[in-house]
Amino acid sequence: MAKLQPVRGTHDLIGDDARAHLAIAGTARExxxxxxxxxxxxxxxxFTEVFKRTLGDTSDIVTKEMYTFEDKGGDSLTLRPEGTAGVARAxxxxxxxxxxxxxxxxHGPMFRHERPQKGRQRQFHQFGVxxxxxxxxxxxxxxxxxxADILDALGVLSETTLELNTLGDAPSKxxxxxxxxxxxxxLSDKLSDDxxxxxxRNPLRILDSKDAGDRALIADAPDFDDYMTEEAAAFFAAVQDGLDTVGVAYTRNPHIVRGLDYYSHTAFEFTTEALGAQGTVLAGGRYDGLIETMGGPKTAGVGWAAGIERLAMMTGEAPALPRAITLIGLGDAGEREALRLSSELRHAGLTVELIYKGGLKRGLKRADRIHAAAAVLIGDDELARGAATVRDLDSGEQVDVAITDLKDHLAAHR
RNA sequence: GUGGCUGUAGCUCAGUUGGUUAGAGCGCCUGGUUGUGGUCCAGGAGGCCGGGGGUUCAAGUCCCCUCAGCCACCCCA
Incomplete structure (x- = not known):
């Protein structure tokens, strides 16, 4: 900790970034x-055990990426690397x-000790169901x-592809x-080291290899469809049929594999070309064995999680906020009246920026910077006639408005 | 964890074969305007040149280490 800097792979969300983040979680929620x-x-x-048992001892997440520590009571705890295990435990x-x-x-932060790169941080956020x-x-x-609806609502569905696969049931697998x-x-001597x-560790993963030599071997590898049980095949057919029915487009990708052991049957990813190597923006699947593995009753489940930072890289700026009205009080009496009005106008539903000090010039400068729609000036002159000067900040026009009419007058500036 | 590239002002970036006081644009502050922003003009503040060590008469510039960022592998959201 040589300098005051954020921990590697963590980021502060400030201003527009924070707003974009909230907007994505908000529309997903709706x-x-x-x-x-x-x-x-x-x-x-x-407890560390929750993740160890659910994610499987061979997964990279468990073997090298967890933030695990001992608390003061001597228990081994782990910062969650994903959301499903916690939900299953609950x-x-x-x-x-x-x-x-x-x-x-x-919706919330997840933690994985990986080497940071584009679209990959050590603390990142997911929205999941x-x-x-x-x-x-x-x-x-x-x-x-x-x-698909969420991605559509965010305006990014057309930039993604839904890749669909089945991992089959236990006997098929x-x-x-x-x-x-x-x-x-x-062919072991021809395979890449990885x-x-x-x-x-996880032979299915070979199918997903990017190594050119591997790919040549993969082309002639056994086809999963030939090993599926009738039940598993029927299940997958029903999923595809259902997607057709609701009009969700997909491509079959027999090489999609889940890194976590608890998945079976359906596996899917929404991927994009827009993000570089970390192109998976939302991924999930069926995990019928999970809850039983954890010691609960045999219970089926399906879900997915989406990376909010990755989505934010695709959506760009958050939707614009309503423009503010700036209130500038001049002199003691004016400032008091501005304060009183700020409360009244906010209660009426307006976005109000109160200028705290510095006089007219600074107040208008501030108004300009926050892109306010109008400025309301209240000084001794205005107070004497029970009015305020309302300046439209786009046109520069000013009008005199009785204080009692302000609420209605300003509603037009929303 | 492995490999490559990059760290100079708040931001984006110049900085010559090592050579005096490290620059620009944008942004910020002040004034031109005692009650008028965004334009314009004038002025100003702001740098352990990521950090540490080394080579040298001399290092932002060369070498080593380290930290961080970026890109790829790996893995995944």
């Missing part, structure tokens, strides 16, 4: 509520089994449709995994 989802907020840290410890289906959304307790493919469809390991083991490592 859409989610239209789908009948409600808010849920779980703690930012949990589902179990809060006894929410009787309230199925549980439909919730959340979970639909727990519905095993039917219609749940997958609904949740994906909501994601096992058979396919075995087939892949067999196929790639024979992929050789993946072969033991």
């Amino acid at each position: 859409v989610a509520e239209r789908y009948g989802f409600g808010p849920m907020a779980t703690p930012i840290f949990e 589902f179990i410890s809060g006894g929410l089994q009787n309230e199925l289906p549980l439909k919730c959304f959340y 979970e639909l727990i307790g519905v095993a039917e493919p219609s749940a997958d469809v609904e949740v994906i449709a909501m994601a 096992e058979r396919y995994r075995a087939a892949l390991v067999e196929y790639f083991s024979d 992929s050789r490592d993946r072969l033991v």
Whole structure:
């Protein structure tokens, strides 16, 4: 900590950045509520065990990216790297089994100790949704449709592609995994170092490799569709059919893999070319095994999470705020009247910027800087006639308005 | 965790083969205007040249270390 600077990979959100952030979470929330989802907020840290058990011991997140520390009571705690585990834990410890289906959304910071780059920070924010307790493919469809609606409401849907895949059920996964390991083991000396490592840790990941040599081998690798059980295939067909029904476009990408162990069946990502290497803007899938793994009753679930910083890079500026009215009081009596008026006008719903000191010139300068619509001047002259001078800051025109008429007069400047 | 690029004023950036007091534009402040912003004119403030060490008579400039940012790998939102 040589200097007073933010911790690596963290960022302050100031002004327009903070506003864009709130706007994204706000529109996501509006859409989610239209789908009948409600808010849920779980703690930012949990017992380390919560993440270890849910994310799987082989995932990168658990093995090298968690912010884990011991608290004063000697417990091992971890800053949440993602949101689903906390929701699942709350589902179990809060006894929410009787309230199925549980439909919730959340929003907040997540923490992962990664090397920062574009679209990747150590503290970042996600908006996510979970639909727990519905095993039917219609749940997958609904949740994906909501994601598309949110991206659309943010004006970025057309810049993204929905990539869809199925990981199948447990028997499908096992058979396919075995087939892949067999196929790639024979070619092991031709694989990249990374992929050789993946072969033991997470063979499915090889399919996603960017290495040119790997890609050539992948082309002839076994096809998952040949290893799917009938049930898994039927489920995936139903999801695709549902998406067609609600008019959500997608492309099949058989190489989409989830990094976290708890996923099965549907896996999807909304990706974009606009963000460089970190092109995934929203991703999720079905996690029917998760809650049971954590020691709860066997319960189905689907959900996704979106990266707010990544979305913000695509949406640009937040929608404009209503322009303010600037109140400038001159002299003791004028300042007092300006203060009184600020309260009255705000209660009437106007956005009011009160000038605290510095006289007329500074007041107008300030008004100009915040792009106010009008300035109201109140000095001894005005007070003497029970009026105020209202200056339109675009045209420069000034009119005399009785103080009692100000509220109505200014409503036009909103 | 690995590799590449980059750190000079609040911001964007110049700074010659190492050579006197480190510059510009924008922004900010003051005045021109005792009650009139945005334009214009005049003036002003603001820099451990990311930090530490080294080479040299001399380092913003060369070397090493370190921190941070960016880009890619990896991973993922």
